[in-house]
Amino acid sequence: MANDLPDRLQTVVSIARQAGDIAMTYVNCDVSIETKDDQSPVTEADKAVNTFLVAQLQHHFPGEAIIDEENIAGTGARVVRDKEASTWYVDPIDGTREFIKGTGVWAVMIGLTRAQSPVLGVIYQPTKRQLFYAYKGGGAFKVVDASRKERLHASTRNEGLTYVRSHRRVPEGAALHLESFARSRPRSRVLALGSFGLQLAALAEGKADLLVSAGCGGALWDTCPGQILASEAGLTVAKVDISSKSIVPLRYDPTRSLLLDYPVLCLPTTMFPDFMRYVRSGYQSKL
Secondary structure, three states: OOOOHHHHHHHHHHHHHHHHHHHHOOOOOOOOEEEOOOOOEEEHHHHHHHHHHHHHHHHHOOOOEEEEHHHHOOOOOOOOOOOOOOEEEEEEEEOHHHHHHOOOOOEEEEEEEEOOEEEEEEEEEOOOOEEEEEEOOOOEEEEEOOOEEEEOOOOOOOOOOEEEEOOOOOOOOHHHHHHHHHHOOOOOEEEEOOOHHHHHHHHHOOOOOEEEOOOOOOEHHHHHHHHHHHHHOOEEEEEEEOOOOEEEEOOOOOOOOOEOOOOEEEEEHHHHHHHHHHOOOOOEEOO
């Protein structure tokens, strides 16, 4: 198959920017808010952006599967004919709670998988007009105001590490291992961000060094776009298998559960051996 990812990327970037413009029309407005089955909030902005994204992807990539959060969140599964084929993962507003609070720390996210692995991802933060994107083999990039383009690389720091995590979760289990690993290095600090996609983007641009979700929660649309961005920037993204106490590859099989029943780990690939030595009494690597 010819490499169609660069052409697809141009289309998806345009879609993401337009979706961001739609979301911005709801900022500083009295938007309606509902509570989903998983107790997470959803606004009319989420729904409007989700509808736009799905329609655009269906138009430009007819016949390809689309996993979109606001239509199936909470169900945990969706029937897809071919788990190896192209599948889109859409999160219209990653960081809905931040959107509601008006912090600006939220993003439109679109990811594409093939053979159960991410191959393309776009993360757009409209409040700062900054765009993150990557495709397999093409590197990871950040664009600000559609003018300045920067290639992204993971941090190479060995001290003064920044551990990024959610505002809402208290570290436990594997997350506690990683935070204690970060704190074992001199001059470390914690950075709290409410959008998982922007957390991964912070690692991809070297502003942070380590991340692990504090526990189970989230879904594959939360990780897909950021995973390819992080991987192309030189980071390892994997899941923590609690039952077997091991670190294993994060795969995307839409014929099974879409919800994450495990923590997700991200750190520079060069740092991974040191981390595993630090926690060798607990978790083992199967990567």
